[in-house]
Amino acid sequence: MCILHVGEAHTAGVATRLNWLRAAVLGANDGIISVAGIVVGVAAATASRGPILTAGIAGLTAGAVSMALGEYISVSTQRDSECALLAKERRELEEQPEAEMDELVAIYRDKGLTAETARRVAEELTARDALAAHAEAELGIDPDELTNPVHAALSSALSFTMGALLPLSAILLTTPALRIPITFAAVLVALAATGCAGAYLGGASPLRATIRVIAGGGIAMAITYLIGHLVGIAL
Template identity: 50%
Template structure:
């Protein structure tokens, strides 16, 4: 029986986008709700502001992720095109270059040469993309996947404090939104840590701290403007 380990690094791309989307959805929407509520506005105005923030935030996340990851993809494609041209024009030199890479990783010169020859016979561009440039199937940029993941998870995250604001009595809206938002953030941090194999308590504490800071600052600004009005 072949022994295998279950690694998690292949989840980095979609996990990063999903966690960032949900975290931003919770933090930005709860902060917006608390800031507007602190300015002594009606519950209907608070809900309107929250819904507007959800739509704008989801579209911003999708556009930002798509543009960012597309730029990464363009760079990867340009590097692959350079490598493809080099293989067409200087195949033997590229083979020597790949063998030299394997030598630096500990292979004997003759073995490194044999490995380079066999890998390039099978997939020359793939071998150079992986071992010279560092592009693999798990790390390759996927703009559409990142955009959809961020927008979807942002929407889900933003809906949570919105639902609390809709359900909460007006007199308890601010403490309940703050409390439940911190619990949502802790749960999100724990889930992300569990999927990624990281320490759960550390991840949950981290997202709660930054979420609480964002909500506190926005609440203070809303309260200040409410008093001044």
């Protein structure tokens, strides 16, 4: 367990919030495409509602669990690395404070400050919170804002589930004759929304991102529909 030096409480920065939102959008996008492909493929093979519901629920559950576990492992690994770096930095501050001060001054001088100003800034920040000052400048880590792997896992699973519910609902709440076209339309509209949102959060071109996401989702559904149709004929 990593025990961090407790400094003043900080609110989450804009960059951190944007990263969380971007991850949520991507998770929802994965849920939409993954489950849409599954239910469209099964619907192409059979008109029975039971197999479609079973496959959709299985895909939603497996996808959400997979996303949560993957995010938990990834964030836990990152957090462990950050904790190890912070522990190392704490030891260095205790064992060689003067060397660490000179290193911090050098960092601020490289950023364009004069030697006198850099020394004053380094001393003031170190006096306020030595670990935070050195960790942010040297490692790019804020000790008070390490990502929680449990929160990341739950967020990923929730965003995937919310996205997956759209194609599942669309294909189950319509008549057999309209299931596939309505699901196609609903999924493409949802993908357009997630594509625009992701592009906006990432500062990219909304049109290009939207076309890319729609094309990818459309191709995925077309392939699964074809395979499901061929399997249905064979059976």
